[in-house]
Amino acid sequence: MSVKNLQIIPYNLIKIKMMKKITKQSDKFNSQLKSQESEYDDIFQDQKTEQQHQPVIQKESQRKTNIRIVFTRKPTQQQQPxxxxxxxxxxxxxxxxxxxxxxxxxxxxxxxxxxxxxxxxxxxxxxxxxxxxxxxxxxxxxxxxxxxxxxxxxxxxxxxxxxxxxxxxxxxxxxxxxDSKNRHGYWNKEEEAELLKCIQQYGRKWREISKHLNRTPDNIRNKYIQIGEHNHLFRNKSFWTIEEFLTLMNNIHALSGYPILLPNYDQILQQRFGEDFQNVKFRLNYRKMQADDKEIFELLKSIVNIPSNIGVTIKWTEISAEIKTKAKDDLRQMWYKLNGMLL
DNA sequence: TAGCCTCAATGCACCGCCTG
DNA sequence: CAGGCGGTGCATTGAGGCTA
Structure with missing residues (x-):
């Protein structure tokens, strides 16, 4: 994308547009929920009873006295079917x-x-x-x-x-x-280039592309999604902008109906970073984090309110369509990281 | 400073479900 | 039957910290 094609949209307009969308989707969601609740009353009742018996798991992050990014891995035990x-x-x-x-x-x-x-x-x-x-x-x-x-x-x-x-x-x-093409480990640059070439030629015909690469159709599809699909050229690894962060939060709000951002979040950000706050960058890799990155992330944590249970499956594909500079997995990781630290 | 350890980031493997 | 999609689990990697 060339610089002259860049369209500068005032942030307020983006916000208004986003809020309209959120209200609309939230209303729709709530009315759907109401009609479904009565229909599945007995199921909801079962779930409520079941939840009472679930043990409370103390989060790793709560046990630490010093705040640091702890993205705990579950014990590697075989999942029981x-x-x-x-x-x-x-x-x-x-x-x-x-x-x-x-x-x-x-x-x-x-x-x-x-x-x-x-x-x-x-x-x-x-x-x-x-x-x-x-x-x-x-x-x-x-x-x-x-x-x-x-x-x-x-x-x-x-x-x-x-x-x-x-x-x-x-x-x-x-x-x-x-399938002898399964489990071939990491992709190299050449394979990745070949994959993109095949995508251009055949589209999302994974079986067809598999004939040209030493990978299964599933492997190929996973790789393509992981590099950001059709937005792979624009994907920003590591660095996030505040705008990307806010868009993610607003989209989760739109999908769940739960307001994630505090009402005065923009005032707080504006006060600290000025008018142009949405373009401020930071990175999550805490080992590479500079003092600035940490400060920004701490501030972002302070303007969100995350429920213990969001109540819906988050549609990462839909959200990644809104944030072209991040792959689906990038968004998921950011969300889980916030969850791990704040719950 | 070599060797070991820890753990976030990365990204591959896998499963359930839907559809033609 | 087979292909494809959405979503999740978890193994690997490597930077940085610790210690002898």
């Missing part, structure tokens, strides 16, 4: 394998990460299938990756032995596990 409530198993998901219906007991179905035991037993079943059907390694691999052998029943046959998982999730697991 959870039982799926009966109503969540939709007919549509099982429509292509109706013959399994009799074998599925919805109360025993699980979701979440596959355990090591589950993975091992699934891969053993795949090997058994291979032996029974007299398939070479290459033939099996070809079917998994290219679907060339016409073993259309393979997924049904295998999932018959895994009654606690849907065919869909077993299918995805096997294809990932046996």
């Amino acid at each position: 959870q039982t799926i409530p009966q109503q969540r198993i939709s007919v549509a998901k099982r429509s292509w394998h109706k013959e399994l219906d009799n074998l599925i007991n919805p109360s025993e179905m699980k979701n979440g990460k596959f355990s090591q035991e589950e993975r091992e037993s699934i891969m053993q079943i795949v090997r058994d299938y291979q032996v029974q059907n007299n398939l070479t390694d290459q033939q099996l691999k070809d079917y998994i990756e290219l679907k060339t052998l016409g073993h259309s029943k393979i997924w049904l046959e295998i999932t018959k032995f895994i009654p606690t998982r849907t065919v869909d999730s077993v299918y995805k697991l096997i294809r990932r596990s046996l």
Whole structure:
């Protein structure tokens, strides 16, 4: 983007526009919520009862006497698969394998990460299938990756032995596990350039692009999103502007209906940084943070009010459409960092 | 100052769900 | 069945601090 294309918009106009949008979306949200609340009264009641029994987890940041950025990592223990409530198993998901219906007991179905035991037993079943059907390694691999052998029943046959998982999730697991293009580690500059070239040529046809790169379609899509998708050229790593920060807060307000910023936030910022406060930059990397960066971030923390439970799933994709200089993950990290420090 | 430790930043792997 | 999307989990990296 050339400098002459830059459009300077007065900050007040941006604010007015944003506030209109927030009010509109907030009203819409509240009326939707009201109508849904009565409809799902019994569900909400169950959730409330459940919450009372949840242990209170003391945040790492609360235990520290000196304030520093603590972005705690959860203990690296295997996540236990959870039982799926009966109503969540939709007919549509099982429509292509109706013959399994009799074998599925919805109360025993699980979701979440596959355990090591589950993975091992699934891969053993795949090997058994291979032996029974007299398939070479290459033939099996070809079917998994290219679907060339016409073993259309393979997924049904295998999932018959895994009654606690849907065919869909077993299918995805096997294809990932046996796809030789999966798990190739970090991308280099050349691969990244090739990816962008392919995007220009084929668009978001991940399967097609996968033919030209040594990565799975899922890997390719993840990478493209992570570098900022169509805004990758404008992505500012590390540095944030106050304007980007405020836009993020306002968007979360718009989505959740919860006012994140204090009413007089702009006066506070103006008082400290002057009229041009929205262009002030700071960085979050606390090891590289200068005194200035810390001061700005401390001030920003003081003008937000974050609820213990925002109540909605934040649509990062929608928000990243508003903030072209940040990727979806950049926004998520900023939000979680604020949450980790203030709750 | 070498070697080890800690932890935020980065970014890849994965899962559930929807749709054609 | 297969492709694609939204969202989350967590492994790796490397800068900076600590200590012998």
